[in-house]
Amino acid sequence: MTYQGVVFTTPWPLRTNPHVDAARESAIEWMRRFDLLHGDQAVQEFTDWRLAEAAGFLYPRADREACATAAQMMGWYLLPFDDQFDGEAGRDPRRVARVCDALIGIVHGASGPERHPAPTVRAFADLWERMVRGMSATLRARVAHHWSSYFSSQLTEAIDRVEGREFTDLEEYFQLRAATTCAFGQNDLAEHWGGIEVAPVVWHDPVLRRMRRLAADLVGLRNDSMSLVHEDIAGGHNAIHLLERAHGCSRAAALALACEIAQDKADALVELERRELPRLVRALDADQRAAVTGYADTLHDRVLGDDEWERITTRNRAHRTLPDWAACLLVGAEGPRP
Numbered sequence: 354m355t356y357q358g359v360v361f362t363t364p365w366p367l368r369t370n371p372h373v374d375a376a377r378e379s380a381i382e383w384m385r386r387f388d389l390l391h392g393d394q395a396v397q398e399f400t401d402w403r404l405a406e407a408a409g410f411l412y413p414r415a416d417r418e419a420c421a422t423a424a425q426m427m428g429w430y431l432l433p434f435d436d437q438f439d440g441e442a443g444r445d446p447r448r449v450a451r452v453c454d455a456l457i458g459i460v461h462g463a464s465g466p467e468r469h470p471a472p473t474v475r476a477f478a479d480l481w482e483r484m485v486r487g488m489s490a491t492l493r494a495r496v497a498h499h500w501s502s503y504f505s506s507q508l509t510e511a512i513d514r515v516e517g518r519e520f521t522d523l524e525e526y527f528q529l530r531a532a533t534t535c536a537f538g539q540n541d542l543a544e545h546w547g548g549i550e551v552a553p554v555v556w557h558d559p560v561l562r563r564m565r566r567l568a569a570d571l572v573g574l575r576n577d578s579m580s581l582v583h584e585d586i587a588g589g590h591n592a593i594h595l596l597e598r599a600h601g602c603s604r605a606a607a608l609a610l611a612c613e614i615a616q617d618k619a620d621a622l623v624e625l626e627r628r629e630l631p632r633l634v635r636a637l638d639a640d641q642r643a644a645v646t647g648y649a650d651t652l653h654d655r656v657l658g659d660d661e662w663e664r665i666t667t668r669n670r671a672h673r674t675l676p677d678w679a680a681c682l683l684v685g686a687e688g689p690r691p
Contacts, residue, residue, distance in 0.1 A: 358581075359611045360612055368413035369409040369413055370410075372417045373406055373408070373424075376405045379425065380424035384428050384476075390428075398667075401666070403665050406665065407666070410657070411654055411659070416546075422483045423542070423546065426484060429473070429477060433472070434473055437675070437683050438511065443511055449508050450508050452507075457500075460481060460497045487545070488545055489550060492545060499535065500535060503533070507533070513590065514588065519590075519598065523596070523599070527566075530573035530577075530592070533590075534576065536569035536573075543654065548647075550644060560625065567625070568655050570618050572659045574618075576663065580669045581604075582671055583669060583672050587672070633645065634646065
């Protein structure tokens with residue numbers, strides 16, 4: 354029987370991008386150029402992890418160039434960066450702080466790719482310039498804030514690993530989880546690549562704030578349930594582990610409870626859109642009405658896209674160890690060359 358993890362239902366359609374195949378080839382070429390993929394096995398793993406497909410699910414309205422950039426971002430996001438902290442590097446908060454400070458510097462324009470010896474950091478500098486190309490100053494400031502929060506959350510997790518901290522409150526955990534998945538930064542890119550931008554006066558509205566939190570929680574629950582095979586061994590924060598501890602229950606009972614929580618959140622998001630979103634939209638002009646409607650669609654894409662990607666990827670089917678060739682990807686990342 355195939356393991357399903359946390360499951361829930363929604364009324365929205367799954368969308369994908371027509372440029373996925375071209376994006377996959379572009380991402381492989383780009384990652385090889387920055388030494389983020391070594392050998393045929395690494396390329397096959399990238400393909401089997403379905404990262405180009407993930408980009409297509411999350412950004413279905415992106416044009417060919419943006420879809421390629423999204424696939425490169427998904428490739429960078431996992432093994433060259435996130436997976437690096439599953440090992441000893443992730444148990445050295447000072448080193449994590451230096452690495453992430455370098456990346457935050459790139460986000461805020463402090464340095465370009467030529468000043469960084471580490472492949473992961475150098476590649477991100479190249480990637481970031483294209484991720485934010487053509488953004489308004491307002492959206493660029495917002496996406497910089499959210500990606501800085503994502504990098505900062507890596508330090509939080511490193512400190513928690515060293516100190517053995519365990520969350521006891523699920524909603525408190527979800528606040529960190531939204532940062533560690535870069536949920537809101539991904540949403541910002543979906544606005545940009547989807548050809549919409551919600552004005553600040555609307556984006557900060559409590560209705561949209563609640564909608565994006567619910568969507569982020571659904572993605573966090575789904576991902577945590579699907580990564581248990583790895584995280585049972587590697588450790589780290591996980592919502593299913595939290596439920597097991599909090600309720601003193603079995604894995605099966607924790608998963609059943611997580612499914613109930615996820616369905617409640619999905620239903621709350623559907624109801625919020627049905628009841629509250631029309632009231633907000635009626636107060637807006639035509640352009641912002643379209644932007645807000647499009648924003649809701651990007652949240653649907655985020656939830657359904659992650660759900661489908663978790664189903665088809667091989668990434669979470671076994672405990673992962675960092676390949677030997679990838680051990681050097683953050684070497685020298687503690688800061689730019691003087």
